[in-house]
Amino acid sequence: MSKSVNIKDLNVYYSDFMAVQDVTMDIAPRSVTAFIGPSGCGKSTLLRTLNRMHEVIPGAHVQGQVLVDGDDLYGAGVDPVTVRRQIGMVFQRPNPFPTMSIKENVLAGVRLNNKRIPRATAEALVEKSLQGANLWNEVKDRLDKPGQGLSGGQQQRLCIARAIAVEPEVLLMDEPCSALDPISTLAVEDLINELKDSYTVVIVTHNMQQAARVSDKTAFFNIAGTGKPGRLIEYSDTTTIFNNPVQQATEDYVSGRFG
Amino acid sequence: MKVLRFGRVAAVIAAGALALTACGGSNTGASAPGAGSNSGGSSRTESLSGTITAGGSSAQANAQAAWTAGFKAQAPGVTVNYDKSQGSGGGVTNFLAGTYDFAGSDAYLKPDQAAKAQEKCGPGGAVNLPVYTDGVAIIFNLKGVDKLQLSSDTLAKIFAQKIKSWDDAAIKADNPGVTLPSTAITTVTRSDGSGTTQNFSNYLHQVAPGVWTSPVSNKWPIAGSSAQQGGSGVVNTVKAGDGTIGYADHSSIGDVKAASIKAGSTYVAFSQDAVTKAIAAAVTPAKTTVAGDLSQDIDYTKLTSGDAYPIPLISYDILCTKFKDAKQAKLVTAYIGYIISDQGQKIAAKNAGSAPIPADLATKISATLKTIS
Amino acid sequence: MSESSRVGPRMSAATKARPADRIFRLLSTSAAVSIMVILAGVALFLIVRSLPAILANWQTTPELSTGPTGGFASFFSYVGPLAFGTVWASVIALLMATPVAVGIALFISHYSPRKLAGFLGYIVDLLAAVPSVVFGLWGILVMRPFLLPMQVWLNEYLGWIPLFSGKVTSTGSSILTGAVVLAVMVLPIITSISREIFLQTPKLHEEAALALGSTRWEMIRLTVFPYARSGVVSAILLGLGRALGETMAVAMIISPAILVSFKLTTEGENSQTIASNIALNFPIASGLQRDALIGTGLVLFVISLAVNMLARLILNAKPGGRKLWVRPRTEPRAKAIAIAAAEAGAETAIDTSQRSPAGRS
Numbered sequence: 001m002s003k004s005v006n007i008k009d010l011n012v013y014y015s016d017f018m019a020v021q022d023v024t025m026d027i028a029p030r031s032v033t034a035f036i037g038p039s040g041c042g043k044s045t046l047l048r049t050l051n052r053m054h055e056v057i058p059g060a061h062v063q064g065q066v067l068v069d070g071d072d073l074y075g076a077g078v079d080p081v082t083v084r085r086q087i088g089m090v091f092q093r094p095n096p097f098p099t100m101s102i103k104e105n106v107l108a109g110v111r112l113n114n115k116r117i118p119r120a121t122a123e124a125l126v127e128k129s130l131q132g133a134n135l136w137n138e139v140k141d142r143l144d145k146p147g148q149g150l151s152g153g154q155q156q157r158l159c160i161a162r163a164i165a166v167e168p169e170v171l172l173m174d175e176p177c178s179a180l181d182p183i184s185t186l187a188v189e190d191l192i193n194e195l196k197d198s199y200t201v202v203i204v205t206h207n208m209q210q211a212a213r214v215s216d217k218t219a220f221f222n223i224a225g226t227g228k229p230g231r232l233i234e235y236s237d238t239t240t241i242f243n244n245p246v247q248q249a250t251e252d253y254v255s256g257r258f259g
Numbered sequence: 260m261k262v263l264r265f266g267r268v269a270a271v272i273a274a275g276a277l278a279l280t281a282c283g284g285s286n287t288g289a290s291a292p293g294a295g296s297n298s299g300g301s302s303r304t305e306s307l308s309g310t311i312t313a314g315g316s317s318a319q320a321n322a323q324a325a326w327t328a329g330f331k332a333q334a335p336g337v338t339v340n341y342d343k344s345q346g347s348g349g350g351v352t353n354f355l356a357g358t359y360d361f362a363g364s365d366a367y368l369k370p371d372q373a374a375k376a377q378e379k380c381g382p383g384g385a386v387n388l389p390v391y392t393d394g395v396a397i398i399f400n401l402k403g404v405d406k407l408q409l410s411s412d413t414l415a416k417i418f419a420q421k422i423k424s425w426d427d428a429a430i431k432a433d434n435p436g437v438t439l440p441s442t443a444i445t446t447v448t449r450s451d452g453s454g455t456t457q458n459f460s461n462y463l464h465q466v467a468p469g470v471w472t473s474p475v476s477n478k479w480p481i482a483g484s485s486a487q488q489g490g491s492g493v494v495n496t497v498k499a500g501d502g503t504i505g506y507a508d509h510s511s512i513g514d515v516k517a518a519s520i521k522a523g524s525t526y527v528a529f530s531q532d533a534v535t536k537a538i539a540a541a542v543t544p545a546k547t548t549v550a551g552d553l554s555q556d557i558d559y560t561k562l563t564s565g566d567a568y569p570i571p572l573i574s575y576d577i578l579c580t581k582f583k584d585a586k587q588a589k590l591v592t593a594y595i596g597y598i599i600s601d602q603g604q605k606i607a608a609k610n611a612g613s614a615p616i617p618a619d620l621a622t623k624i625s626a627t628l629k630t631i632s
Numbered sequence: 633m634s635e636s637s638r639v640g641p642r643m644s645a646a647t648k649a650r651p652a653d654r655i656f657r658l659l660s661t662s663a664a665v666s667i668m669v670i671l672a673g674v675a676l677f678l679i680v681r682s683l684p685a686i687l688a689n690w691q692t693t694p695e696l697s698t699g700p701t702g703g704f705a706s707f708f709s710y711v712g713p714l715a716f717g718t719v720w721a722s723v724i725a726l727l728m729a730t731p732v733a734v735g736i737a738l739f740i741s742h743y744s745p746r747k748l749a750g751f752l753g754y755i756v757d758l759l760a761a762v763p764s765v766v767f768g769l770w771g772i773l774v775m776r777p778f779l780l781p782m783q784v785w786l787n788e789y790l791g792w793i794p795l796f797s798g799k800v801t802s803t804g805s806s807i808l809t810g811a812v813v814l815a816v817m818v819l820p821i822i823t824s825i826s827r828e829i830f831l832q833t834p835k836l837h838e839e840a841a842l843a844l845g846s847t848r849w850e851m852i853r854l855t856v857f858p859y860a861r862s863g864v865v866s867a868i869l870l871g872l873g874r875a876l877g878e879t880m881a882v883a884m885i886i887s888p889a890i891l892v893s894f895k896l897t898t899e900g901e902n903s904q905t906i907a908s909n910i911a912l913n914f915p916i917a918s919g920l921q922r923d924a925l926i927g928t929g930l931v932l933f934v935i936s937l938a939v940n941m942l943a944r945l946i947l948n949a950k951p952g953g954r955k956l957w958v959r960p961r962t963e964p965r966a967k968a969i970a971i972a973a974a975e976a977g978a979e980t981a982i983d984t985s986q987r988s989p990a991g992r993s
Contacts, residue, residue: 051843053839053842053843056838056839056842058745058746081845081846081847082845083845084842084843084844084845085844085845086845088843088844089839089843091836091839091840091843093836095834095836095837095839095840096840097837097840097841097854097855097858098837098858098859099858099859100858108841108844108854109844109845112844112845112846112850112854113845159840162840162844163843163844166844166845317915344915345915346914346915346916347915347916348914348915348916348917348918348921348922349914349915351918352918352919352922369918371695372918443799443802445802445803445899447803450883450887450888450912451883451911451912451913451915451916452699452700452912452913452915452916452917453916454916474698474702474703476698476699476702477699477700477916478699478700478702478913478916480702480703482889482890482891482900482901483799483889483900483901484887484899484900485801485802485803485805485887485899485900486805486887486888486889486899487805487887488883488884488912492772492884495772496803496805499776499777499803500802500803501802502802503802503803
């Protein structure tokens with residue numbers, strides 16, 4: 001169920017503006033890859049191109065290829081809706097559907113694919129997904145309560161449960177802990193560590209300690225100046241990036257000299 | 260709005276034309292127009308100045324516009340404001356409240372209103388002067404039929420919705436030799452309260468009491484018709500439909516075909532002359548306690564002579580017998596005097612399509628005007 | 633906090649009211665009071681003027697038993713069918729307007745390219761600026777003949793449904809024609825408020841749905857509708873408020889009778905509305921008849937007030953259960969603004985830059 005992601009010569013544009021230039025990288029299955037870099041360097045944009053979420057913005061488009069186990073996401077006739085059903089995403093701020101119960105939130109994605117699922121199957125799936133998101137024990141007694149009644153960290157884990165309920169091949173996380181307190185952050189980081197046993201996880205983070213803690217490989221992005229496209233500067237094992245990076249810019253960034 | 264504006268333009272043109280004829284008249288030294296029964300000749304009106312505030316009946320509106328313009332040519336110092344948006348009811352209400360110098364109304368004052376008028380005008384009360392006469396035209400639109408004749412009974416049956424299609428035996432009997440289609444009849448009536456409705460329902464009530472059992476009312480009393488707003492609404496709807504028949508002031512029907520109505524043994528088409536004759540023949544003074552009041556009841560059953568149009572209508576101007584301000588009394592009587600003059604009635608006939616009032620009625624109005632101070 | 637305690641004395645000095653502040657406060661307070669006074673004045677006028685007619689015996693009072701008010705046992709048997717007709721015509725109009733309005737609003741907010749959205753929004757707002765007499769003329773001259781064949785068809789083939797039964801109209805002056813025109817007239821209100829609310833749907837929720845692999849329609853069903861439900865309901869109620877009071881277009885198009893009838897395609901059995909009845913009969917009415925018409929106006933006033941209050945109630949009713957007059961603070965604020973704007977006949981131009989790509993990464 002976990003798949004590799006290969007990005008080849010990818011340029012990302014918002015209309016005429018090139019946001020990300022010439023990225024090539026290979027992401028292994030069952031690994032955690034972190035995207036780091038200063039604000040505006042295009043790391044979130046790049047993450048969104050991995051499930052075509054960038055297309056939500058009118059005029060956004062790419063050149064190049066993104067292969068998931070060899071299949072090009074941008075090939076002719078590929079439906080972005082199908083892509084997103086296979087590549088899940090978790091956002092900066094927890095966003096459970098406000099009118100739905102915890103249970104309904106978890107099942108929301110599954111219901112899209114398959115309107116009628118037997119009650120028993122649904123309940124098993126809810127438990128499995130919430131277990132997978134380390135949330136089951138906290139919410140098992142109030143599955144029918146609104147998802148918004150949970151704390152921020154619980155909400156974010158609910159969103160992860162919702163994302164993994166559809167059993168995606170890749171899980172994208174866009175600064176999943178930036179709105180959370182340290183304890184909740186820890187809970188989510190622990191979860192990420194477990195998730196990589198079954199999923200290919202790509203995470204964007206501003207927090208370098210977090211990148212160092214959770215990821216196997218790290219990609220550092222930078223931007224030459226305002227209005228210039230973001231570029232992939234260095235991509236390597238996390239230990240390499242943080243301990244002896246090849247590029248000067250990477251070293252400056254990870255050692256806190258800028259950014 | 261458009262119609263209103265057009266009306267104003269027409270009034271201005273009429274005023275211009277009048278000014279010219281008035282000049283011509285004085286140059287040749289001819290007597291003032293409408294002399295004789297007329298109390299308001301130009302020699303007496305030129306010196307007047309002031310403003311007359313009035314309003315009410317919208318049936319009179321076009322005629323009032325023509326009169327206002329015509330009078331202005333004779334008495335440049337006088338401004339007449341006639342507000343037709345009030346309708347007859349509003350005209351009387353405002354008159355009784357003291358804001359109008361006179362009210363235009365399709366009906367004369369009812370007893371309780373007359374009593375209120377005495378509070379306002381003094382013990383002499385108010386007089387109803389029948390200054391405007393016209394006919395209710397029965398208009399229709401039926402494919403393949405250009406001329407239609409109807410007896411009062413058939414007319415009552417149609418508007419009581421007792422006859423439902425055009426090839427009904429009763430209509431056939433009125434129109435020998437005419438091929439009538441089986442189209443369903445749509446009666447078109449007024450949705451708003453109206454003096455025309457009052458007159459027409461009164462006519463049906465008098466001439467066909469056996470068929471028309473609904474009350475006489477200024478609001479069309481039976482459901483089931485196509486009710487339209489205003490005379491123009493009725494005319495437009497009749498024109499647009501097929502198998503439609505409606506009633507409207509003759510002055511508003513334009514080029515829509517009108518039926519001839521049976522009076523006695525002949526069918527009489529609408530003409531201004533036939534209306535004037537009808538008024539002369541059918542009116543009887545209504546019961547009144549006010550000296551000089553000329554309220555008229557129309558007895559439609561008297562209209563059997565064959566040269567009188569069977570459905571005439573009367574609209575009144577209502578004014579106090581005694582004004583608080585003698586100068587204002589002079590203004591108003593001069594204006595009404597102009598209205599009933601030959602010239603005034605001709606202008607209304609030309610511009611509003613109304614029928615001139617009979618001469619003896621004009622003489623009576625003139626006599627009443629002399630008593631007003 | 634510690635900062636503010638240090639500058640405390642200076643700040644308390646600054647809180648002393650300045651003259652300009654006081655004057656402005658006085659002006660705005662009196663403006664606020666005046667609106668209450670006006671409303672109370674209108675209510676008082678309606679009540680005082682209509683009481684004689686409401687209390688009178690309609691059968692024995694000659695003035696009330698003839699003319700526009702003739703043929704009714706009491707004020708209530710007169711106003712009953714009128715109140716029914718008012719609500720009935722409006723409800724039919726809303727049934728037609730709502731799906732279209734919500735469709736347009738959705739298209740503008742979620743489907744159309746941004747340029748087209750702006751243009752469409754402008755067109756819809758323009759529709760709100762068309763005077764109702766123009767709609768009336770359009771109804772008479774265009775919609776009446778246009779809808780006539782459809783009504784004849786409905787009557788002929790679906791006449792077994794009570795709604796389409798009866799003697800079919802031959803001129804088109806049916807309540808259906810009137811309701812279609814009325815629907816066009818309330819369309820802008822419902823559309824613009826719905827559009828504002830649809831646009832306020834949190835991006836976060838929309839992206840959550842999209843990232844789960846929903847199609848655009850599924851995303852709308854999953855996030856936009858639940859978020860906007862109460863707002864759209866109150867938009868509909870505000871549209872209802874407008875439809876209830878609409879006068880000219882109804883008076884010009886519908887051939888009325890004062891009776892209770894559900895039939896849609898006749899011209900002899902259309903329930904008259906209060907506003908139109910007043911407009912059509914006020915000029916001819918005298919004394920007590922006018923009081924009776926004013927009484928029907930009072931009933932319309934009460935109906936409209938109830939509908940507007942219901943709209944606010946629904947708008948403010950959140951799971952938390954807020955009080956009627958408390959203006960919600962966070963998300964619903966936008967709705968409150970939209971409502972206020974709609975009531976003022978203006979539009980809050982939504983800043984489309986909210987939806988721009990700026991600030992991503």
